[in-house]
Amino acid sequence: MKIAGLVAIGILCVSTVETFAQSAEQIRQTAITGAQVSGGVARIAAEICQIDAKLIDAYKERARSAYAADQNFEGNWIIGWNNQQGAVDDISKLQANSHDQYALRRSETCARIRSEMKL
Numbered sequence: 001m002k003i004a005g006l007v008a009i010g011i012l013c014v015s016t017v018e019t020f021a022q023s024a025e026q027i028r029q030t031a032i033t034g035a036q037v038s039g040g041v042a043r044i045a046a047e048i049c050q051i052d053a054k055l056i057d058a059y060k061e062r063a064r065s066a067y068a069a070d071q072n073f074e075g076n077w078i079i080g081w082n083n084q085q086g087a088v089d090d091i092s093k094l095q096a097n098s099h100d101q102y103a104l105r106r107s108e109t110c111a112r113i114r115s116e117m118k119l
Contacts, residue, residue, distance in 0.1 A: 031070035038063035039080025040087075041116050047088050049110035051119065059117045 042059060045051040064073050091109065094102035 031067035034067040035076035036080035039077035043084040
């Protein structure tokens with residue numbers, strides 16, 4: 001009985017270590033995604049919503065803390081920032097072609113951005 005108990009404990013310990021390793025990788029991937037999404041949010045905030053650069057910098061530092069598992073936070077932030085070029089272009093085209101649609105889209109987008117940035 002003691003041997004069976006020790007074997008069960010050993011299996012539990014090994015499976016826990018394996019689960020921890022997977023969780024660490026998942027945490028790292030989540031942090032990378034979070035850094036990229038945050039960079040994209042900041043791009044829209046800056047270029048479409050005209051949110052003050054100091055507020056964006058504060059948001060970036062909160063994101064850096066929240067996604068500390070991303071060892072390339074700055075690089076992933078920039079990837080996210082660059083990935084939003086198309087969204088910025090689309091909203092800017094609306095401004096030129098349909099001011100009413102632009103105003104509505106900008107209002108809705110900026111409300112979501114302010115909520116995400118906790119402004």
